Amino acid sequence: MQCPLCQSEDTRVVDSRSADRDTAIRRRRSCPACGHRFTTYERAAVVLVRKRDGRLEPFDAEKVRRGVNFCLADRAPETATIDAIVNAIETRTITSSTDISADDIGRMVLDALKDVDHVAYLRFASVHKEFQGAEDFERELASLDASDDG
């Protein structure tokens, strides 16, 4: 853990204890380079996503990956590009200070695709506008064949 004051990489943990009723670990750290002391909290990176019917479910990066993969299917994307999109969205959900909804994730996918591939963006946008959200999107994809003839 880098020292926030002098950016030295070599900081030491001087105290470590459970916090927030065992949902976090609080660590006091000290920087030998400049003497600065600071605190870090370690938490499990579980993000709950609010679905449109109000239920909560854990964020599922693989679900996002499947949606992104589908939109980019014949666009020959590099795996690194897809990884970067999914990782960026996961990081945004983990670091978000507000509740995340399925619709928020849909918008994040849209933002990411806009920078990568316009055809994939339009594909996702057409579905997102109507169904709002990555998981609705996925469900609708699954039922597309069935609903073809109305």
Ligand SMILES: [Zn+2]
């Ligand atoms: Zn320091």
